[in-house]
Amino acid sequence: MTQQVATSHTRIDGHSRPEWVAAAVDIGGTKIAAGLVDASGRVLHRVQVATPATGSATDMTEAVFAVLDLLQPHPAWNSARWIGIGSAGPVDLESGTVSPVNIPAWRNFPLLQCVRAHPAVEDRTVTLSGDAVAMAAAEHWIGAARGYRNALCLVVSTGVGAGLVLDGAVRHGPSGNAGHLGHISVQFDGEDCPCGSRGCLEGLSSGPAIIRHALRAGWSSGCEPATTAAVAASARAGSAAAIAAFDRAGRALAAGIAATAALVDLEIAVIGGGVAEAGHLLFGPVCRHLRSYASLSFTAQVQVERATLRTDAGIVGAAAIAAAAHGGGLTGPR
Numbered sequence: 001m002t003q004q005v006a007t008s009h010t011r012i013d014g015h016s017r018p019e020w021v022a023a024a025v026d027i028g029g030t031k032i033a034a035g036l037v038d039a040s041g042r043v044l045h046r047v048q049v050a051t052p053a054t055g056s057a058t059d060m061t062e063a064v065f066a067v068l069d070l071l072q073p074h075p076a077w078n079s080a081r082w083i084g085i086g087s088a089g090p091v092d093l094e095s096g097t098v099s100p101v102n103i104p105a106w107r108n109f110p111l112l113q114c115v116r117a118h119p120a121v122e123d124r125t126v127t128l129s130g131d132a133v134a135m136a137a138a139e140h141w142i143g144a145a146r147g148y149r150n151a152l153c154l155v156v157s158t159g160v161g162a163g164l165v166l167d168g169a170v171r172h173g174p175s176g177n178a179g180h181l182g183h184i185s186v187q188f189d190g191e192d193c194p195c196g197s198r199g200c201l202e203g204l205s206s207g208p209a210i211i212r213h214a215l216r217a218g219w220s221s222g223c224e225p226a227t228t229a230a231v232a233a234s235a236r237a238g239s240a241a242a243i244a245a246f247d248r249a250g251r252a253l254a255a256g257i258a259a260t261a262a263l264v265d266l267e268i269a270v271i272g273g274g275v276a277e278a279g280h281l282l283f284g285p286v287c288r289h290l291r292s293y294a295s296l297s298f299t300a301q302v303q304v305e306r307a308t309l310r311t312d313a314g315i316v317g318a319a320a321i322a323a324a325a326h327g328g329g330l331t332g333p334r
Contacts, residue, residue: 019038019039020038020039020079020081020082020323020328021036021037021038021039021044021076021079021080021081022036022037022080022081022082022083022084022319022322022323022328023035023036023037023068023071023077023080023082023083023084023124023319024036024037024083024084024085024086024134024314024315024316024317024318024319024322025064025067025068025083025084025085025086025115025315025318026086026131026134026314026315026318027051027064027085027086027087027088027098027100027111027131028051028088028131028155028157028158028159028314029051029053029088029100029102029103029157029158029159030050030051030053030157030158030274031048031049031050031051032048032049032050032051032063032064032066032067033046033047033048033067033311033314033315034046034047034048034067034068034070034071034315035047035071035312035315035316035319036071036074036076036077036080037315037316037319037320038076039323039328039330040142041138041141041142041316041320041330043312043315043316044074044076045071045074045076046312046315047067047070047071048067049063049066049067049070050063051063051103053102053103053104053158054104055105056105057105057106057109059105060103060105060106060109061114064111064114064115065118068115068118068120068121069120072120077120080124081124081125081326081328082124082125082126082127082319082322082323082325082326082328083115083121083124083125083126083127083322084126084127084129084134084317084318084319084320084321084322084323085111085112085115085126085127085128085129085318086129086130086131086133086134086135086314086315086317086318086321087100087111087128087129087130087131088100088101088102088103088130088131088159088161089101089130089131089132089161089176089177089180090130090175090176090177090180091128091129091130091175091176091177092108092175092176093128093129093172093174093175093176094174094175095108095110096110096111096112096113096128097109097110097111097112098111098128100159101159101182101183101193101194101195101202102158102159102194111128112126112128125322125326126322127318127321127322127325127326128176129172129176129317129318129321130161130163130172130176130177130180131155131161131314131318132153132154132155132161132162132163132179132180133163133170133172133176133178133179133317133321134163134313134314134315134316134317134318134320134321135153135155135161135163135272135273135307135309135313135314135317136151136152136153136162136163136164136165136170136179136270136317137163137170137316137317137318137320137321137324138309138312138313138314138315138316138317138320139151139153139270139272139307139308139309139313139317140153140165140170141316141317141320141330142309142316143270143307143308143309143313144268144270144305144306144307144308145165145268145270145305148165148267148268149165149166149167149168149267150165150166150167150264150265150266150267150268151164151165151266151267151268151269151270152164152165152179152181152257152260152261152266152268152269152270153165153269153270153271153272153307154181154253154257154269154270154271154272154273155272155273155313155314156205156206156207156249156253156271156272156273156274156275156276156282157206157207157273157274157275158206158207158208158274159182159202159206160181160182160201160202160205160206160253160273161179161180161181161182162179162180162181162182162256162260163178163179164178164179164260164264166264170321179260181201181256181260182200182201182202182206183195183197183200183201183202184200184201184256184259185197185198185199185200185201186199186200186201186204186252186255186256186259187199187203187204187252190203190204191203201252201253201255201256204248204249204251204252205248205249205250205252205253205275206249206275207227207228207274207275209249210228210231210245210246210248210249210275211226211227211228211231211245213244213245213248213249214231214234214239214241214242214244214245217240217241217244217245218241219231219234219239219241219242219245221234228274228275228278229277229278231245231246232246232277232278232281235278235281236281243281246278246281246282246285247285249275249282249285250282250283250284250285250286250288250289251285251289253271253282253286254285254286254287254288254289254290254292254293254294255289255293257269257286257290257293257294257302257304258290258293258294258295258299258302259293261294261298261299261302262294262296262299265298266299266302267301267302267303268302268303268304268305269302269303269304269305270304270305270306270307271283271286271304271305271306271307272306272307272309272310272313273307276306276307279306283304283306286304287304290302290304
């Protein structure tokens with residue numbers, strides 16, 4: 001029998017326990033990825049489909065089912081004891097529902113119930129978490145936040161999410177949304193946000209925000225699609241508009257990191273997601289502006305690092321959360 005688990009934190013202790021394999025699904029605004037992960041954090045198999053973010057709830061459900069279907073032929077599927085789901089949020093761990101800001105068709109969508117209805121799930125236990133919380137779990141387990149007791153881990157992609165590690169544990173919060181940094185206001189007179197607020201961090205530093213700002217400043221992608229990678233390429237070639245778009249994004253992220261550090265006394269901020277692939281174009285402004293915003297003695301010590309697990313972080317973290325919730329040990333890299 002499957003069961004829903006809603007806890008306020010997950011402790012990733014690294015103690016050696018029996019081997020396990022878990023399936024995991026990472027649902028974002030651009031892609032839905034899934035994988036099979038073992039107790040050391042190795043991704044044994046990985047699949048991916050595009051997110052039909054502007055489609056119907058049925059389209060989204062079919063995409064989630066598609067990645068589960070793609071996992072089944074792998075020999076490790078039969079050994080998977082748990083399924084972890086990391087979804088863009090907000091999420092509601094109590095009800096098992098999700099309402100991703102960038103997926104309009106999913107409002108209070110019963111994602112846990114949906115996944116359990118897939119024939120291949122059978123008696124596997126399904127555990128829900130936010131995608132950024134999953135990323136934080138992964139980076140704390142075997143990534144850039146490993147060894148730190150207090151960390152902020154950000155996913156900067158189609159949206160901006162974050163997860164918190166406090167006192168050595170990944171903190172979900174009562175609803176599962178602790179660390180939802182993308183929807184704090186950093187610009188009081190800023191643009192309206194789809195979440196209902198205005199001047200949100202996500203509206204300044206996400207991939208779409210970088211593209212939007214660059215276009216408004218006169219940047220053109222020519223005959224190529226307007227993507228964050230295209231803006232990055234132009235910035236490397238010296239485009240002032242493209243450089244300014246990344247500087248604006250980095251400044252907003254720095255303000256968010258500094259504010260979080262002032263609240264919870266961080267040691268490190270880890271940044272991943274598609275926008276982080278721009279490298280120094282993003283991290284340069286983040287670090288430069290952080291020196292201005294993090295002016296208190298204890299906030300000035302916060303380190304900024306790039307996530308090491310890249311596109312696998314959500315999968316690895318969702319698997320880790322599912323395993324930890326049911327007694328599976330996390331052994332760390334071999």
